[in-house]
Amino acid sequence: MLAILEYKAGNQTSVRRALEHLGIPCTVTADPDVLLGAQGIIFPGVGAAGQAMNHLREAGLDRVLRQAIDAGQPLLGICLGCQILLESSEENDVRTLGVVPGRCLRFAGDLRQEDGSPAPVPHMGWNSLTLHRPGRLLAHLAPDAEFYFVHGYYVEPAPELVMATTRYGREFCSVYGRDGLWAVQFHLEKSGRPGLQILRNFFDYCREVRHAQ
Amino acid sequence: MLSKRVIPCLDVRAGRLTKGIRFAGNEDIGDPVESARRYYEEGADEIVFYDITASAEERGIFLDVVERVAEQIFIPFCVGGGISSVADMRAVLVAGAEKVSINSAAVKNPQLISDGAAAFGVQAIVVGMDVLRVPVSESIPSGYEIVIHGGRKRMGLDAIAWARRCQELGAGELCVNSIDADGTRDGYELTLTRAISDAVSIPVIASGGAGNPEHMYEAVSTGGASAALIASIVHYGQYTIRQCKEEMARRGAKVRLTW
Numbered sequence: 001m002l003a004i005l006e007y008k009a010g011n012q013t014s015v016r017r018a019l020e021h022l023g024i025p026c027t028v029t030a031d032p033d034v035l036l037g038a039q040g041i042i043f044p045g046v047g048a049a050g051q052a053m054n055h056l057r058e059a060g061l062d063r064v065l066r067q068a069i070d071a072g073q074p075l076l077g078i079c080l081g082c083q084i085l086l087e088s089s090e091e092n093d094v095r096t097l098g099v100v101p102g103r104c105l106r107f108a109g110d111l112r113q114e115d116g117s118p119a120p121v122p123h124m125g126w127n128s129l130t131l132h133r134p135g136r137l138l139a140h141l142a143p144d145a146e147f148y149f150v151h152g153y154y155v156e157p158a159p160e161l162v163m164a165t166t167r168y169g170r171e172f173c174s175v176y177g178r179d180g181l182w183a184v185q186f187h188l189e190k191s192g193r194p195g196l197q198i199l200r201n202f203f204d205y206c207r208e209v210r211h212a213q
Numbered sequence: 214m215l216s217k218r219v220i221p222c223l224d225v226r227a228g229r230l231t232k233g234i235r236f237a238g239n240e241d242i243g244d245p246v247e248s249a250r251r252y253y254e255e256g257a258d259e260i261v262f263y264d265i266t267a268s269a270e271e272r273g274i275f276l277d278v279v280e281r282v283a284e285q286i287f288i289p290f291c292v293g294g295g296i297s298s299v300a301d302m303r304a305v306l307v308a309g310a311e312k313v314s315i316n317s318a319a320v321k322n323p324q325l326i327s328d329g330a331a332a333f334g335v336q337a338i339v340v341g342m343d344v345l346r347v348p349v350s351e352s353i354p355s356g357y358e359i360v361i362h363g364g365r366k367r368m369g370l371d372a373i374a375w376a377r378r379c380q381e382l383g384a385g386e387l388c389v390n391s392i393d394a395d396g397t398r399d400g401y402e403l404t405l406t407r408a409i410s411d412a413v414s415i416p417v418i419a420s421g422g423a424g425n426p427e428h429m430y431e432a433v434s435t436g437g438a439s440a441a442l443i444a445s446i447v448h449y450g451q452y453t454i455r456q457c458k459e460e461m462a463r464r465g466a467k468v469r470l471t472w
Contacts (some may be wrong), residue, residue, distance in 0.1 A: 014339075017284050049335065053472045082358065108368040114214045124336050124385070125215040125439065126258055128471045146216060148289060150336045167214060190289050190311065192253070192472045 002203060004040035006030040006059055009080060010043050011054035011189070019188040022196055022204045032064045039208035041068055044189075045080025049153070050092025051106065052080055062097055069099050069181060074206045076137075077183035083155055083174075085183055091153050100181070102157030110187075111169025119169035122152040129164040129174055136205050137174060137182045137198060138163060145194035147174075147186035155185060180209065216469040217259035218440035219435040220418060220455055221447050223248055225294075228267050228274035230448075242253050242448065252447070253286040253384045255454040259443065260286065261314065261388075264294035275387055278309045284311025291339055299328050306333060314388060317361040320368055320375075323382055329453045330383030339418075340384040344372045344405055345392045353404045364392040372405070373412050374390035380413045386444065387417050394422030398445070410437030418442050426452060426460035 003017060004012050004026055012028045017043075019026040019176065026042075027034065035041055045052055056062045069075055077085045084096040089104035096104070112117035126146040132136060154172035164175035166185075174185045182202070190196035224231045230243045235294050249260050262282070264275045272295065279292055292305040295420030302313045313333075320342050329338045343364055349356040357372035366439050376387055390403035401422045410417045416439035419432035426428050429441040446452050458468045 013282065018287055019310070021284070071373075118414050120416070122336055122385075124292070124416065125218060137383060142471045144471045146471065187289075190287060192288050194472070212454055 001027060001038055002040050002206065003035045004028045004042045004044065005035065005081075006063070007045075007052070007059060008055040009047040011044050011046045011079075011187070014171055014187075014189045015042055015044050015078065018196060018199060019203075022203075024199070030059055030061060032060070035064055036068055036071070036073065038073075039157075039210050040074035040076065040202060041065075042202075043075060043077045043081035043085070045078065045084065046150075047080060049080065049084055049089040049096060050094045052084055053096060056084075056097075065097060066099060072180060073180070074180045074209060078189070079151060079158055079185060079187055082130040082183035082185050083151075083153060086155060086157060089153065100157055100161065100176070100183070101109055102155060102161070102176075104153050104155050106153055107169065113169060114167065122150055123154075123168045124150045124188065126191075127166050127168060127174075129166055131164050131199055133163045135163060135177075136179060137177065137201050139201055140197055143162055147188065147191040147195060148172075148183075151185060151187070151188045151195075155183070178207070179183045214467055215439070216258070217390040217438075217461065217466050218418075218460075219256075219429065219454055219468065220259045220261055220291075220440050220442045220472050221252045221257050221454065222261040222263065222442050222444045224263045224265050224278050224421070224444075225275060226264075228278055228323060229270045231265065240278070246285065247423070248448075249282045250285050252454060253288055253364070256458060256469065257288065257454050258469055259288060259440070260290040262290065262292050262310075263314075264292070266284035266295070270398070275455055276304060279305055279308040280312055292337070293341055297322075297325070299332050302316075302329050302333060302337075306337065312337050312339050314339040314341045316343065319379070320361055320370065321360060323378065326379060326384050330385070335383050335385040335415075338384050339386045339388055340379040341420075342372060342375065342379075342409075343390050343392060344402075345394055346402075346405075357408070360392060375390040376409045376413050384415060386415055386439075387413065388415055388420050389438075390420035390442075391422060395420075397422050398424030400424060401436060401438075403431055403436045406436030406438050407460060416440065426457040428462070429457055430461045430464045431464055433461070433463075441442055
C-alpha cells in the first residue's frame, strides 16, 4: 500500500484517484504510523512553499518525512513536494526540508520560448522532458511523452541528482533523485497515460524493495 | 517549449450533454462523463465543462458529473457556468476540477477574480469573455465590446481594456469567445484573438468559430493563442482530436502527439 501524505497544501484527492484507477492500494493520511508502515510515500503539494512548510511543521510531518527517508522508505515528491524536499526556496524565502541538496528558484519574468514568444510565469501547460538519467522511475516512457506543469519556481538540485530537464525560456530540472527517493516537478496525476506510467513504476519499485527485505 | 492545447468544450444541462451553441440548444446528445473519457483517450489536452442550468437541484447533479469525470480522466479540466462566488469555485475545485471559468460574474464584480486567485492561485482562474464586434467609439476604442448573457447584453466595456484588467486582477488565463464567429464554423475571429494575445502575457484560449483543424492552426499561429477551444467539430464525429492535432502539427504548430 502507498501512503499519500495529507496536509493542508495537497492535491491528495487527484493523486488518490489516479492510484485507484491503476488499482494500486493507497490511503490519504497524516498518521505517522501509517506513513512509516506503508510500502512507499507520495508527497504531493500545491500552493506556496512558506505556508506548506508551516503546515508540515505544525503537524510534525517534517520529522516523519525525514525519518522515512533515513529508513530508506521509498518516497516520491510531486510539484510543491518536489520543491520543498530541497534546502531552501526563494518562494517566501523559506528554509525547506533539506533532505536533498539543492534549492528552489524563481523563474525570471522576461523569459522567451524557443520561437521567440513570451514565456509567462507560471509555466503552465504540457511540456516534454529530456532524459539524462531515466532510471527506474522513468522507464517505459515514449521519448516524446509530455507532462502537465503548473509552477512559478523551478528546482536546482545537486547536479548528479538531475534525471530529466525541460525547456521553458531556460532549461530547468523537471525530475531528480536516486533509487527510492524521487521527485517530479509536473503533475503526474494530470499528465495522462505517461503520468500514470510513472506512478506505476514507483509502485513496482516499492513492491520489489519490500519483497527484498 | 509548451505545446499548443486542444480543448473540447462540453455543455451540460441537468447532468446530460446538450447540443450546439451555448444558451440556445437543449437537445440531449449524451453522457458528459462518457464523452470526456473519449476525448481524454483521443488526446485532448484539457476539457471544459459548462453548466448551462440554473436551478440548485440541477447544480447538485452537475457537481456529481464533475466528480465522476475526475475519477476517470487524468488531464486537467475546467468548469464554468453559474459560478458567481468563491464558494461556487471551491465546490467545483473540491469536486475535482483544476480550474474554474468565470464570465458574467467577473464583469459584474471584478473583485471575484482577485478573490479567486488569492484563494486558489492564478492557475485556477480562467476568465471567459464574450466579445462582440462594434463600431469604434470613444468608449470602445478597439471596436470590440464585452457582452454578457450570451451576447444579449452589451456592457459598454472595451474588450482589450477588460483583458488587461483581468490579468492585473489575477486571471491565469483568458478564454476569448467571439459572439460574431460562434456557431459559424468559418474560423475563429483572428483579429480579436491576436489583439487580446498581444495585450496580455497570460495564455489566451481562442473560442468560437472552429470549423476545421486549419482554423485551429490559425488560432494558435496568426491569432497568437495558446489553445483552441472546439465543440461541434468533434461532438458529431466530423474530426477526431487526433486528426485535429496531426493537422496542426503538419502545418507547424507544436502539439502533444503522444498520450
